[in-house]
Amino acid sequence: KDITLTNRNLIASRRIKDEQSVFVHIRKGDYYSERFIKRLGGTCPVEYYVDAIKYMLNRVSDAVFFIFSDDMDWVRKNLSVPNAYFIYWNNANNSYIDMYLMTLCKYAIIANSTFSYWGAMLGEEKHIVTYPNKWINPPFKAPNIFPDNWIEI
Secondary structure, eight states: OOOOOOHHHHHHHHHHHHTEEEEEEEOOGGGGSTTTHHHHTTOSOHHHHHHHHHHHHHHOTTEEEEEEESOHHHHHHHOOOTTEEEEOOOOGGGTHHHHHHHHHOSEEEOOSSHHHHHHHHSSSOOSEEEEOSOOSOTTSOOOSOOOTTSEEO
């Protein structure tokens, strides 16, 4: 299947390519469902995102943050992200376009999610990738999947 980007996604992709683009992926929704709450509830606290954003700001001049989330209300209530561009329109059957846009970014702040993990692994080589030190709640064990040059925060 060919990817046909809407005008909004074309504009976002051009901006991502032209800027010092950092994607920030924030996943909340189903992590708080009855099925996943014990395993994933409370992972990736707001402090992780605050610290990861500060980390990027200290290392990337002119950083532009591209925010991807399944809960933009949480993002707007809990995070103050400078130079932020919110991508909220690719839902359901079009959510793969968010991953495509993530692959174009130069830097990444991933959630404890294989969706953002692959957004960081595929496409453009990322100069810096951060991942949360609390990937999953005990007694479950986090996978050993992170490249050595990724930064645990």
